[in-house]
Amino acid sequence: MTQPYLDPSVSAEAHDAGESAALSQDEALEREVDAMLAAGALSGTAAQFAQPRGADMLARTAAVEGWHNQRAAHQLWQYSRSLEGAPYPIASIRDEAGQGARGINFASQDYLSLASHPAVAEAAARALRDAGPHSAGSAVLLGNTKLSLALEEAIAGLVQAEHVALFPTGWGAAFGAITALVQATDHIVIDQFAHASLRQGASSATPNVVINRHLDVAHVRQLLAGIRARDTEHGILVVTEGLFSMDSDSPDIAALQASCHEFGATLLVDVAHDLGALGANGGGAIEAQGMLGKIDLVMGAFSKTFSSNGGFVATSSRSVKRHIQLYAGPHMFSNALSPVQSAVILECVNIVRSDEGKSLRSDLLRNAESLRGLLAGEGLTCMGTPSAIVPVLIGSEKVSRLVGKLLFNQSVFVNQVEFPGVPIGASRLRLQLMANHNMQQLKRAAPVIGTAVTRARQALAAGEARNK
Ligand SMILES: Cc1ncc(COP(=O)(O)O)c(C=O)c1O
Structure with a gap:
């Protein structure tokens, strides 16, 4: 079932909204986090379901589907999204449940923008x-x-x-x-x-x-x-x-x-x-x-x-x-x-191998250095050295799943990576840059990402304290 696109301009306004609106957004997030924690939608890792037991090889896959369903019911399933068009810096994406959004795309791999x-x-x-x-x-x-x-x-x-x-x-x-x-x-x-x-x-x-x-x-x-x-x-x-x-x-x-x-x-x-x-x-x-x-x-x-x-x-x-x-x-x-x-x-x-290639590589590197600087300014930790890949270390899978959801709903697309992509407890956001990303997109995205991480950490800490 497909649903209409989220409108990125609404998300941008929401991001810039005043304190009272932010407060009610935070209250809404609190309620959502409580529901997620109660349903176990933030728990578990793919490691638990990798080696199911039982004689019926097909039936024993039900456990992983159950885990998926718990997460998907709260829009916390980050995999199997689809592109509606080409993998460009601005892209239209649908999640597995059919929710669409158009926004800034750091989730595709086209480092020198040669697809276009x-x-x-x-x-x-x-x-x-x-x-x-x-x-x-x-x-x-x-x-x-x-x-x-x-x-x-x-x-x-x-x-x-x-x-x-x-x-x-x-x-x-x-x-x-x-x-x-x-x-x-x-x-x-x-x-x-x-x-x-x-x-x-x-x-x-x-x-x-x-x-x-x-x-x-x-x-x-x-x-x-x-x-x-x-x-x-x-x-x-x-x-x-x-x-x-x-x-x-x-x-x-x-x-x-x-x-x-x-x-x-x-x-x-x-x-x-x-x-x-x-x-x-x-x-x-x-x-x-x-x-x-x-x-x-x-x-x-x-x-x-x-x-x-x-x-x-x-x-x-x-x-x-x-x-x-x-x-x-x-x-x-x-x-x-x-x-x-x-x-x-x-x-x-x-x-x-051409001069154009050199210039595209220098655009890509400029983007990498700029985005890393902007994200560091938001208090985030970027791993490694400048390249097309900008990994932002989060650690807790719960936090990064929640961040992934917040970012999708604000039309900033990143890959939220956890086990088996990375070790358990070393979850991260992986942003992938293209030569054709522009400074406006990077400047717009960085505070959205910074705010999402802060809100997710706070909401989860508060939710876990309430639900002890
Ligand atoms: C380091 C590395 N090697 C190999 C591959 C596999 O390449 P492909 O996805 O083109 O099959 C990937 C892709 O994710 C990769 O990251």
Whole structure:
């Protein structure tokens, strides 16, 4: 069932309303929080329902649905919203229950705003006209096209590796690369905050997975030394990200690569969030750290900066590419990127490498620095360093769920992230910027976010005290 849009101008007025109106809004919030607490709508985490028991595999999913229903009845379900149009800085969104709103969008991933670039739209239209709507095969079974081969070359140039294997999703690239290369007797050392595609790839490949403290190279060295002291026969893969997707921080890539070489290990860096969007020429964190062309395996996704779906693995070795082509399930057994996707990504790579790309990256970075400054001015803690990702640490899931609801109703869209995206108790708002966000939007959003966090914290503290 769809419902009419909330009007953002009403929300703006409500935000600026006088003290008496604010008081009644707070009273209304108090009552709402009491009802939420009484219904248990703010409680629980997805961890509780991840491994249901019982012989009936389908019926045992009822518990998670019950948890969803409790939350959704109070407009506290943050997932499965839909866009009505394109993922631009101003967007129209509906929540799962059909409530619509039009407002400032920090919940989409289009870091250089290339989804709205006329050359990208033109490339997509040309590919559709010339090559049709789908690839009609996996990459090894006639799914390659003239465009996908050109894309392999373009990515090889961007990351300075000779050989590139493409995948239909970034997920498939991460999972496929790890499961193809790592045997059950090998070892994996993986950062504690690595993306689910990398973690699930690791646990599918081998039982010998150890987790290193986030960004802690000394810990990685210690783990590598321990593994090598026991086992000189098998391979070790070290897995990290160029820019961590929930934390906006980067490891010391040179130090990690040196440690890997010291202990005969291989380094894989997932550049999903930084390639194209960071680095003087769009080479991401690896370029920013002077390591282009020097990393064992570079893996990425096109879904953040290259305005399409898809992923890749890049290597300096022809045989590594051959092995991945044969043994990475999502490359061998899943249909390849469509010609339209390849054409879009190829055009985006051209823009990323041009002067226009430089200027879009500088717009994006200016937005990141401005928004971080504005949010800090509201007393909020932004994690990590400036990039397209601005994570605002909240901690309590209850507070962040309530903030998410308040912000949606005030037409400011952010992703409220909790387990399994981040550890329990480390809930946060993840804002994602685009080059085309403007200062007016950032200035308008920051106080709305600051006020929502303050109101949610206060209302919950008071509600919990009342309901003790
Ligand atoms: C670090 C990282 N790697 C891989 C992926 C998977 O990419 P995709 O969503 O394009 O399949 C993501 C996407 O969320 C990601 O954040």
